[in-house]
Amino acid sequence: MPRSALAVVLLAVAQFLVVFDTTSFAVALPLVARDWGLAIAGLTWLLTAYSVCFAALPVLAGALGRAFGQRRVLMGGLALSSVAAAAPAVFSAPWVLMASRAVQGVAAAAITAGALALIDATHPAGPGRDRALNVHFAVVACATPAALLPCTLLLDASETEKTIFWVQAAAGVLLLLLVPLALAESAPEPAARRRVGAAALAVVPLGFLAWFADWLGDRSVSATTVIVIAVAGALVPSVLGWFGRGEGVPELLARLHRQRAAFGAYTVVALLAAGLSGAVLILTMALQTVGGLSPMRVGWALLPAVAGVVLGCLVLPGLAARVGLGATVAGACAVSAVGFVLLALPGAGYRFAEVLLPLLLIAFGCGVLALPVGFARSVSAALPRGLNASRQLGAGLGASLFIGIVTVAQQRFGGVTLSGMKDYRAFLSGAFRDCFELGTALCLTAAAIALLALPRRGDRTAAGDPGLSGGAPAGTAGSPGSSGR
Template identity: 30%
Template sequence: MTQPSSTAHAHPGTAPPPDPRRWAALALLCVAQFMLILDVTVINVALPDMAVDLELGRTTLTWAVTAYTLCFGGLMLLGGRLADALGARRTLLAGLAVFTAASLVTGLAQDAPALLGGRIAQGVGAALLSPAALSLVTTAFHGAERTRALGVWAALGGSGAAAGVLLGGALTEGPGWRWVFYVNVPVGLAVLVALPALVPARPPRPARLDLPGALLVTSGTAALIYGLVEAGDSGWTGSGTLLPLASAVVLYAVFGAVERTSRAPLMDLRMFTRRPVQAGAFLMLVATALLIAFFFLGSVYLQHARGFGPLETGLVFLPVAVATGLGAHLGSRLVGTLGSRPTAVAGLLVAAAGCAPLTRLSDTGSVYAVLLPGFAVASLGIGAVFVTATTTALALVDHQEAGLASGVVNTFHEVGGSIGVAVVSTVAATGIERGTVGGFTDAFTLCAVAAAVAAVLSLALVPRGKPQPTGGPHAH
């Protein structure tokens, strides 16, 4: 997000004495962040049951996933500025309260508007909570301790996504899909009660808020996703598709103009002149789009076309989570020895190779012989791309710009998930609505092509060289 405070760069001799409560506070902050990551994927396995209970069509199911990540990513930079202006602890508690209440509303939903309204509110709460929590982590720890704390924080990303599909399956098959959201309520309330005693209040820093910028970039992305989803019903040349896509272009252009003239821009567009940031944002967008698309497509295919139960579906994704983590570990070693470009290209080519068997799915073939190995191989490559995206953007820019670069990359992380689900939902529209395999194979073919094209583009976009850690903040 935004750079948390000047103490992030203080010399060891001038750092304030460590707070004895810092590790307990980190544990609670990690629990809160874990809930946010969980909610990106936990809903996927529950989608078929939600569709039956609430009579939801493909479009609404797609928005049930993307509304959350859209608001989370689109408002994250504003959340970071609010943490500066109002104080990180106050912003965190406000975000946690909104997220917890929104989870209850979503679980109680009886129709599509209530469900989507709750998901939007969850995204708003997450956008307030996450950057404020990261700010508190980076200011509570110093030196080697900060590196350890940020390592724990970064590990939440993969584990949260993995736990999401497994927990989603267990809850949906057990007490029901509503508990996918209800589970956040007692956890959120417990953290709300405990955090004030462990996290000291720090004075806010003066900061201007770029509310017009936040609304423009979020509205532009919403219009983009709406157009991509609508293409599944109206076709790519229909007015219902082209008008929202054109609106997105206009809104992004206005956003760029506002940011260039603002005294306190939400996003310093000059960051996009930095090649490492361009590369990191691109890689993060592609990797997240592919991974969240896998969760979405795989869950609907297994339950609609193959008759799997929610828990069995969640278990199928466990090797995917393990492979993603292994890929991230391997990627971190390769980036340090070979450099960013070879690691990114290799990771994307492995992802494309993993998608290849998914293009030949059938109504009768073995899931464990085709889909599961394909997902695992593709996820191994995607894990390496995630690490390359983060290290390239943060370690190849100046130290003082690490916070800004982190905010840009994390925004593309959430928005990438929204765009990925929107695109594959449209391509797989016939399969999702009729439970036939054809639409799914088309969507996985697109994933394979996208990964291969991204590998070629990475040859030109990703800079040479081996990143050196800056210690700058990063989220997931």
Template identity: 35%
Template sequence: MNLGRTKDRASPPHRPGGVLAALAAAQFTVMLATSIVNVALPQIHAGVSLSADGVTWVINAYGLAFGALLLAGGRAADLLGRRRVLIAGLALFAGASLAAGLATSAGVLIAARAVQGLGAAAIAPAALALAMGLYTSGAGRGRALGVWGAVSGAGGAGGVLLGGVLTQAWGWPWIFHSVALGAVLVLIAVAALVPKDAARENARFDLLGTVTVTVALTCLVWGLTTARGAGWTDARVLGALAVAGALLAAFVVIEIRRPHALIPPRLLGAGRVAAGNLLMALLGSVWIALFFFLPLYQQQVLAMDPLATGAGQLPLAVANMLGAAVAPRVARRIGGTATVTAALLTEAAGLLWLSRLSADGSYVADVLGPSILVGLGLSIAFVQLTALAVDGVPPQDAGLAGGLVNTTRQVGGAIGLAALATLAGSVTAHASAHQPRLEALTAGYRAAFMVSAAVLAAAALLAVPLTRRGRTTPGSLPPAATASRAKLPQDRTADHASVA
């Protein structure tokens, strides 16, 4: 598929701070939509007469479309122009959010959430690629990644808070109306502040590879999310996972043979992209589960209302923003490998603390302290792993690199949430035979947090060899990236934080 157009002449940004703020707001909006519905699920269930399975698909429909289409969205941004794709994604996202808030039936609501995910799959990689293109120096890019980490983590925690406030004050439709309004405001800011960039001249879109990997990821995420309710031995789950495996194998064969591959070999061979994506998948596997289980414990065990549950996420959000702000400085001081390892171990310690939850506990005793540790570790790890995932990437592949790292986080999250929800449900079911209901529920949550801590501890051990072994040198980069790197000053941020 030939995309030989060169509309929209590129122009340099005049106010990089304002541009970064607009792009960060786009990322915040995407992350907000991921978690804002969690607290409102009981009200949504009653409002549109959702079945038990339908309630889970209010969350799953968004995650399914988002995770499956991120690679396509990232490549489209590289070829068609990142600003154009970002604006189109924001418009689609805003329209779908409004439709979700106006929905009076389960089918319309779930379909609107899927379209929301489609818009998010265009927004996230395009915004990240534009943000990384703002700064050519290591220190500048480090600060940009710090902002990115802060808004990403704050979006997850802020979604729980805003969802609680809006649901209690005006009802569940306003969680979607507020997202729609926010997306429109961000769209206006992007149109006003972000300079135009050019579509790729004589570029070719890998349609076969894109369709193959999109269907594969759709089957994978659908199978994993369905397994949470139907079980891992369900025929539909096994069939979806088998199809996903076959299509992913076919995708590898297709990409090896195609001159204009969706994921060109130069992308995974640049810098430490593969290492960053592997570790991001492990981080994602506990990230989404955290914002799923913690509000449930607060509401179901501690009997906190939606507003109090949302407010309880504030310390985590503040710790997250603080961690993202200091991440580049920490990396310059102790090095990127030590920073990633320490951050993952810090988050693991917080999750291990959460694994000691009590059925007759309190927010201050059981949730507050570990939330702060988790927020600090999560944000610092996210900043450094995003840096790794875009390290040494040629400029023409920046959107795809952003799509890839978002895909690994989303797919990792789907795998982690499916596995941890199954584990928690099994532990609760077993405990229910001889313990009161709240004790059984808490036992399930404790098991999920314990395994999450173990996953992050394993990721920390992997980070040491992975982030050192693939160390980038100018001579190892592709020509485009080498030329770009040659213009940069040799500063400690580039050396230690893998930000270039």
């Protein structure tokens, strides 16, 4: 196998390890509650600690990689991940589990940032890098549903979450040994060291966003309020950019208008990542607590998401080349919204057969996440990295938002543990429907932003080689500010 191909495989496996950690922990929540004696409020704190750290650190991790070497950042993330996974397997104190989840969030940010940057370092600009980026993002998009089945098989066989911890620790150590053999260190940029401090400051607002999402749950804010705040915040860049069309407007508004394609792409990816991560997390809980499925059946029930993402990857590039990126992405978001609507219908029992079609629709629309080169060719190196950071931030925010809604329901019910009570399950069904209504709002907002900000023209010549450009339409090459006019 050529070294460049080996690098793509190894980086994809490293990214899969990040998703495996998140997915396995979500599936293992009932076992965690049983073995550690935690109520659902305690479980949500564990999930929030991870998502806040994961969402807060993408910019800093990227800056550290440029300053000191991306391979060092990746290896540091793998080392942290292995230690954090082994700690709760050895020690049974609840505070160890909480610290482990926070450190895992830090490790996930480092691994995710380092993996994408190393693709640039190991592949020269051109078709090879484009294909590598497409493969990497396809793995990212498919990883969550694909990881569910092996996670559930392990849990069913061992009946303890500590097996998952040991598997993750061993996998991290193995990757840590292979990385120096398969990947060369990227050249550090001395000038980038001066920007590390500024990147560190970005941790504050990004972490605040993730914490604020959790704060909504702690304050028992209604689900409607959560939806309004999330939609309004997502629309801000596009609305401000619309005001920047004229002459003599403030530079910030003019820049938002000039670079509306880039900002629109960032926002759409963040919204879809929030919806997909939230949907998988909440469905994992709903299928177990309301539908009564075993962990293994949950894995089988969520597996159609892989087929949906793959179908999206096959269909969307050619469609974008013909009808335009904006219309294609908006249509894909609308398809995802339909899936969320089906899950939010009154009377949904969240049983095996009831979630297959909605999940397939959600995943098809979220196939957009696997098309970074569909937003811009890799000659605009900043944009794929920005899309990766947006996906990372969106996934963290989505987990916090969806968990916050469930926390509200638990608080209003009075703190009942996951004991299988019939009335508790019925009450919690309403919280799950609120979550899926939030997912609907996020997808429809992404559709509106795609129509407002992304290029509308198609380019039939690009459809012939989706590996070269991801089916990118005319107007998406060049600088991140390309608007496609």
